[in-house]
Amino acid sequence: MVVGVLVEISSQNLDKVFDYLVPKELENSIKIGIRVLVPFGKQKLEGFVLEIKDSSEVELKEIYSIVDYDVVLDEELLLLGKQIQKETLSTLISAYQVMLPKALKAKAGSVVKKKFHTFYRLQKNDYVATSSSQKKILEKFLDREEISREELTSISSASVSTLVSKGVLQVIQKEDYRMKYEASQDVKKVLTPSQQKVVDTVIHGSSLRPYLLFGVTGSGKTEVYMHIIEEVLKNHKTAILLVPEISLTPQMIEQFSSRFGNQIAALHSALSEGEKYDEWRRIARGEANIVIGARSAIFAPLKNIGIIIMDEEHSDSYKQGDKSPRYHARDIAIWRGRYHQAPVILGSATPSLESMARAQKGVYQLLMLKDRVNGKQLPVVEIIDMNQEARKSTTHLTPVLIKEMKNVIQKEEQVILFLNRRGFSTFVTCKNCAETIKCPNCDITLTYHKSNGMLRCHYCGYATVLPKVCPHCKEDALSDLGVGTEKIEEELHKILPSARVLRMDVDTTSRKGSHKKMIHAFRNHEYDILLGTQIVAKGLDFPDVTLVGVINADTSLNIPDFRSSENTYSLLCQVAGRSGRSTKSGKVLIQTFNPNHYAISFVKNHDYLGFYQEEMQVRRKLGYPPFYYLCFVKISGKDSKYLLSETSKIKRSLDRNLTHTTILGPTSLAIFKVNNIYRYGIILKYKKEDNLKEVLSKVIHHYKTNHRVRIDIDFNPSHFS
Numbered sequence: 001m002v003v004g005v006l007v008e009i010s011s012q013n014l015d016k017v018f019d020y021l022v023p024k025e026l027e028n029s030i031k032i033g034i035r036v037l038v039p040f041g042k043q044k045l046e047g048f049v050l051e052i053k054d055s056s057e058v059e060l061k062e063i064y065s066i067v068d069y070d071v072v073l074d075e076e077l078l079l080l081g082k083q084i085q086k087e088t089l090s091t092l093i094s095a096y097q098v099m100l101p102k103a104l105k106a107k108a109g110s111v112v113k114k115k116f117h118t119f120y121r122l123q124k125n126d127y128v129a130t131s132s133s134q135k136k137i138l139e140k141f142l143d144r145e146e147i148s149r150e151e152l153t154s155i156s157s158a159s160v161s162t163l164v165s166k167g168v169l170q171v172i173q174k175e176d177y178r179m180k181y182e183a184s185q186d187v188k189k190v191l192t193p194s195q196q197k198v199v200d201t202v203i204h205g206s207s208l209r210p211y212l213l214f215g216v217t218g219s220g221k222t223e224v225y226m227h228i229i230e231e232v233l234k235n236h237k238t239a240i241l242l243v244p245e246i247s248l249t250p251q252m253i254e255q256f257s258s259r260f261g262n263q264i265a266a267l268h269s270a271l272s273e274g275e276k277y278d279e280w281r282r283i284a285r286g287e288a289n290i291v292i293g294a295r296s297a298i299f300a301p302l303k304n305i306g307i308i309i310m311d312e313e314h315s316d317s318y319k320q321g322d323k324s325p326r327y328h329a330r331d332i333a334i335w336r337g338r339y340h341q342a343p344v345i346l347g348s349a350t351p352s353l354e355s356m357a358r359a360q361k362g363v364y365q366l367l368m369l370k371d372r373v374n375g376k377q378l379p380v381v382e383i384i385d386m387n388q389e390a391r392k393s394t395t396h397l398t399p400v401l402i403k404e405m406k407n408v409i410q411k412e413e414q415v416i417l418f419l420n421r422r423g424f425s426t427f428v429t430c431k432n433c434a435e436t437i438k439c440p441n442c443d444i445t446l447t448y449h450k451s452n453g454m455l456r457c458h459y460c461g462y463a464t465v466l467p468k469v470c471p472h473c474k475e476d477a478l479s480d481l482g483v484g485t486e487k488i489e490e491e492l493h494k495i496l497p498s499a500r501v502l503r504m505d506v507d508t509t510s511r512k513g514s515h516k517k518m519i520h521a522f523r524n525h526e527y528d529i530l531l532g533t534q535i536v537a538k539g540l541d542f543p544d545v546t547l548v549g550v551i552n553a554d555t556s557l558n559i560p561d562f563r564s565s566e567n568t569y570s571l572l573c574q575v576a577g578r579s580g581r582s583t584k585s586g587k588v589l590i591q592t593f594n595p596n597h598y599a600i601s602f603v604k605n606h607d608y609l610g611f612y613q614e615e616m617q618v619r620r621k622l623g624y625p626p627f628y629y630l631c632f633v634k635i636s637g638k639d640s641k642y643l644l645s646e647t648s649k650i651k652r653s654l655d656r657n658l659t660h661t662t663i664l665g666p667t668s669l670a671i672f673k674v675n676n677i678y679r680y681g682i683i684l685k686y687k688k689e690d691n692l693k694e695v696l697s698k699v700i701h702h703y704k705t706n707h708r709v710r711i712d713i714d715f716n717p718s719h720f721s
């Protein structure tokens with residue numbers, strides 16, 4: 001027997017299937033999609049078996065061993081990998097590796113161990129106990145088949161051993177998964193007529209076109225998802241629910257686990273490698289049939305999928321943009337939906353322009369939830385013009401906002417304060433010469449971490465102590481600009497000394513379980529104000545929050561990106577949606593220097609469609625998506641002169657070969673140098689260019705063995721960096 005094996009070779013750009021002989025004794029265990037260990041030059045590498053053949057003409061080496069006897073890549077995933085390779089121009093091996101948890105990738109760094117748990121089963125029913133502890137042990141088996149070791153040895157471990165040696169008890173090793181979900185007192189809600197209509201449409205409708213579920217914040221989308229999933233499970237099918245990492249709050253997981261118990265598996269970054277490995281295998285073995293997870297959960301090895309839901313479909317976290325394969329989970333969702341003939345739901349209160357445009361054209365089927373459940377009003381939004389207010393106040397909090405906070409706290413209701421950190425960093429600048437301190441390896445301003453007095457580069461990890469004087473002019477005039485949550489917390493303590501403030505950001509939630517604790521504490525009214533960054537903007541559902549304050553709406557508007565208006569609108573809408581979700585009505589105060597910008601003014605009336613129309617006009621005028629497709633070609637290398645000359649060659653070759661495409665650039669990227677690597681970008685704009693992939697493949701191929709130039713291709717990029 002001969003097998004074709006795909007291995008990952010980091011040092012070479014080889015993406016090829018190599019043939020190996022299978023030793024006789026392993027032949028019976030060989031299946032397509034398992035991992036094997038093979039010799040490769042002087043190395044031992046892991047790889048995936050992709051082909052099984054009878055023979056080969058050339059002389060071959062033998063595989064060493066089989067890594068795991070279970071298939072890690074089933075037929076569907078094998079096919080999907082080829083699709084990803086074709087669509088994103090990635091290597092096949094990277095397309096497969098991205099589907100698997102670290103522990104199951106070929107050539108895993110660390111081997112994650114399975115955990116086992118010992119149980120006993122009664123073998124002989126007619127054995128007569130010879131001691132009281134034996135009797136006690138045997139009595140346990142009157143109403144149960146299997147009993148754990150702990151429970152029995154707590155009676156007497158000597159008796160357990162005796163019973164085992166006499167063949168009365170049989171030892172069973174069961175794999176012990178690290179994650180457990182318990183169903184609890186969950187109140188299933190009676191759906192409103194409009195929620196019911198959505199559920200019925202999806203359950204009884206066709207799965208040919210994806211659904212775009214456009215539902216305002218608090219319209220009960222989550223409840224709709226749960227009802228649909230329940231229906232799907234009744235038909236013995238399975239479900240995937242994708243949510244952005246940031247919405248994968250303990251709240252969300254608790255909600256699903258209390259309704260569905262151990263049927264769910266959750267995949268997210270807070271899990272250890274071992275936990276991810278366990279969750280993955282529970283799914284593969286059919287022991288969990290609802291997968292909830294962030295982007296890569298779209299590759300969950302579920303069989304017989306009956307529904308795929310992508311919540312907050314506008315979120316850019318669904319696009320993997322920083323490494324190959326640069327895929328969008330939405331495309332994968334639609335592909336898998338088609339494979340299983342399962343409906344796909346894209347849900348959002350602020351759909352991406354691309355998706356709404358597709359819904360308008362009928363490519364997607366539009367479903368709407370226009371109102372909050374039980375007719376609750378959307379919160380009243382007031383815009384505070386900082387051009388007027390900033391002069392009056394000495395803090396980042398305007399008198400209007402402070403007054404409203406006092407008011408709410410007095411009524412024993414709660415406040416969420418949102419600090420928009422998107423495209424924002426706390427940096428140090430010199431008041432004398434106005435220079436900022438930059439990273440020596442990268443062309444980027446260092447971020448100041450107040451807690452330990454360090455300056456850190458968020459690109460390469462370079463860190464240094466904050467100098468006493470300015471490195472440029474030697475004056476003692478360095479000061480930190482910009483505002484972080486710590487600074488606002490300080491201000492709150494001065495202005496509202498009796499208010500209890502809970503600060504939630506990357507720093508305070510990094511410890512395992514701390515996020516969950518904080519959410520519980522806030523829900524239990526141990527705090528009055530929840531202050532945070534993006535982490536408080538999405539998905540949280542606290543009934544007593546009646547005021548949301550946005551401290552700086554503008555920072556995300558100032559990013560040089562054609563999506564900055566869209567991102568700002570959707571962020572503000574999401575955070576506004578945290579207010580007044582229960583019986584009490586809510587209010588939102590937005591502090592901004594751009595009160596008349598449409599990305600901000602349309603938030604006032606919760607007018608998504610108004611924003612959509614205005615933004616579509618801008619996109620049409622400038623020739624951006626959804627009117628045109630974009631493809632970003634990044635060219636990088638250490639030698640800036642050589643790189644520039646090669647970049648120009650690439651540009652000329654694209655010019656010659658792409659006739660229906662506008663070619664922008666090359667330009668140096670916003671951050672030209674990262675970790676001593678220089679970067680150029682070329683942007684391709686097109687409506688239809690049939691040989692685009694072929695032309696780009698040739699460029700990639702041309703540089704495959706040239707280590708001085710690296711080419712990265714990103715179709716439909718969400719960032720240009």
Ligand code: ADP
Pocket residue numbers: 189190191192195215216217218219220221222223224373374541581
């Ligand atoms: P969305 O995800 O659309 O923002 P949620 O699903 O979080 O909204 O629902 C908002 C709130 O309304 C939640 O507290 C939820 O439990 C509640 N809710 C949802 N559907 C119903 C219903 N049919 N009846 C009563 N309450 C509901």
Ligand code: ZN
Pocket residue numbers: 439440441442457458459460461462675
């Ligand atoms: Zn750096």
